[in-house]
Amino acid sequence: MKVKFVSKLNKMSETVFLVLSKKSALKNIGFNDKHLKEITKSIENKGFGFKLNEIIEINSIKDRKLKTVYICGLGNKTKDLSALDFEKIGGRITELTKLKTKTSVIIDKEINNNENIMRLGYGSILGSYSFNKYKTKNFTNHKLSLIEIVSNNHTKLNKDFKRYASISDGVFYARDLVNEPSNVLFPKAYAQRIQKLRQHGLKIEVLGESKMKALKMHSLVGVGQGSQRESQLVIMHWNGNKAKKTKPICFVGKGVCFDSGGISIKPSNKMEEMIGDMGGSAAVVGAMLSLAKRKAKVNAIGIVGLVENMPDGKAQKPGDIIKSMSGQTIEIQNTDAEGRLVLADALWYAQKRFKPELMIDLATLTGAMVISLGSLIAGLFSNDDKLSSKLIDAGEESGDQVWRFPLNKSYDKLINSKFADMKNIGMGGAGSITAAQFLQRFVNKVPWAHLDIAGTATGMPKTSTNTSWATGFGVHLLDTFVKKFYEK
Structure with missing residues (x-):
């Protein structure tokens, strides 16, 4: 669907959506007296009060072209409205007019x-x-292909809106990835899909298991050894800042294409939702696509570790001890705590090869995070206060909100092992914190943040801007973070 900003309505649409704060604003919308009289009559008859998000539908206008007028109220405190308030109204416009081909929008002056x-x-x-790609019946596709928004600043808006068009492309790409079944989106197929993004200017590398083993990435490769599907590591490069000696920022994503739990197998109830255990990687891929499509003036690296966690005679077992790329040893106490094993090697690889200015990892890492924050806000863990503040700020602006949790030595002790340098799961509570402490052991002296998006990547309450199971959470957050703090 396309959004276009225009100075005025050159042709009357079949459907017009008015976004107004009060009845007196009707005189500025450019309608003729006959239309205004009919609209005013409907407002009075239905007791419409222009309250925020209050919507009225008017179908009584006698016109050859204009069939339906919607009015959405803005309330009487328009200066207090946030960008997110308007974003939600935009979603409602599509929700109510999705079966039309075109909708014209007039906003209060x-x-x-x-x-x-x-x-x-x-x-x-x-x-x-x-x-709906796998449905053969009983579904309705949106017909809406164009929303035309009237504004005096239409030239600048059309130019600046290209960024939001790119972000939406990234969000949709991430949602598609998460919604795909794992028999379609297994690690190699996922890597092949990412490689198609070269057309947007991304440089892409793919490491298979043989190359990862040569790099001693036994923590990542070990997770997938019970699967018939070969694990992959995909590296995406976006070089938008041509200045010399500019360190890249690095995004790292957990991409467990299906998580059965392995030998520590999960309960069967809702196991089908484990196709979404690659939500962190999808956010990274979507964000890299957004940066590339809008030609962001930044150097960024996106790294995703893609695996399947399956039970098999060759699968990793509780009690196994493995050596990670960092040289540190890990006792496997629970094979369902696999995402951190993938990220451990991916983080180490990122900092060793690219020496980034900062690293941010995203992962559907722990069920404990769902218990802590539910499905509305993601958990943030970081070794750097400034980086944390920037992410919180970007979260508030984008709507992908994050909340900071603690990291300290007392929690770190909970993952010490009797037989190895560490174990892959803590004991008792604080599961999200001990998972983050585990990751921190693979981070050297570089600003780093971990976003646990277990509750926000899928299954958020349905809203006007997303009725999908997959949310694309993290794409807008990362794009805003880059735009606000790191574009040169």
């Missing part, structure tokens, strides 16, 4: 904040997502 206007357009695109 009091609203002259370009960011808010663009977020309305962005929300309308987000709300158009669907994943």
Whole structure:
């Protein structure tokens, strides 16, 4: 779906959506007296009060072209409205007009904040997502292909909105990846799909198991040894800042394409949802796509470790001891604590090869995070206060919110092992914290943040901007983080 900003309605659409704060604003929308009289009559008859998010549908206009008018209220405190408020309204526009081919939107002239206007357009695109590719009947595809938004700043808005169009492409790409079944999106197929993104200017490398074994990445490779599907490590490069000696920022994602739990097998109830255990990697891929499509002026590396965690005679077992790429040894106490094993080698590889300015990893890492924060906010762990503050700020702006949890030596002791340098799971509570402490042991002196998106990658409450199981959480967050703090 496309969003276009125009100075005025050149042609009356079949459907017009008015976003207004009060009845007196109707005189500025450019409708003729006949239409205004009919709209005013409907408002009065239905007791419409222009409250925030209050919506009225008017079908009584007698016009050859104009069939339906919607009005969405903004309330009487428009200066207090956030970009996210407008994003949600954009989603509602699509939700209510998705069976039309075109919708025209007229916004109250009091609203002259370009960011808010663009977020309305962005929300309308987000709300158009669907994943019906495997349905053969009983589904309805959106017909809406164009939303036209009237604004005096249409030239600048069309230019600046390209960023939001790129972000939405990244979010949709991430949602598609997470929604795909694992018999379609297994590690090698996933890597092949990522390689197609070269057309957008990304440089992409793929390491198979033989190359990873040569690099002594036994922690990552060990997770997938029970699967018939070969594990992969994919490295994406975006070089948007041509300045010399510029360190890249690095995003690392957990990509467990299906997680049965391995020998420590999961309960069968909802195991099918473990196709989404690669949500962290999807966020990284989506963010890298967004940066490339909008030609972001930054050097960024995206690394995703892609594996399947399956039970088999060759599978890793509780009690096994492995040596990671870092040289540190790990006692496997639970094969269902596998995501941290994937990230351990991926993080070490990232800092050893690229010496980045900072690292951020994203992972659907722990069920404990779902218990802690539910499905609305992701957990943040970091060794750097400034990096944490930037991510919290970017989360508030993007809507992909994060909340910081502690890291300290007392929690770190909980993953010490009798037989190896560490074990891959703590004992008792604080499961999200001990998982983050495990990851920190594979981070040297580089600013690092870990985002546990176990609750936010899938299954968030349905909203006007997302009715999908997969959310694409993290894409907008990372793009905003880059735009706000690191583009040169």
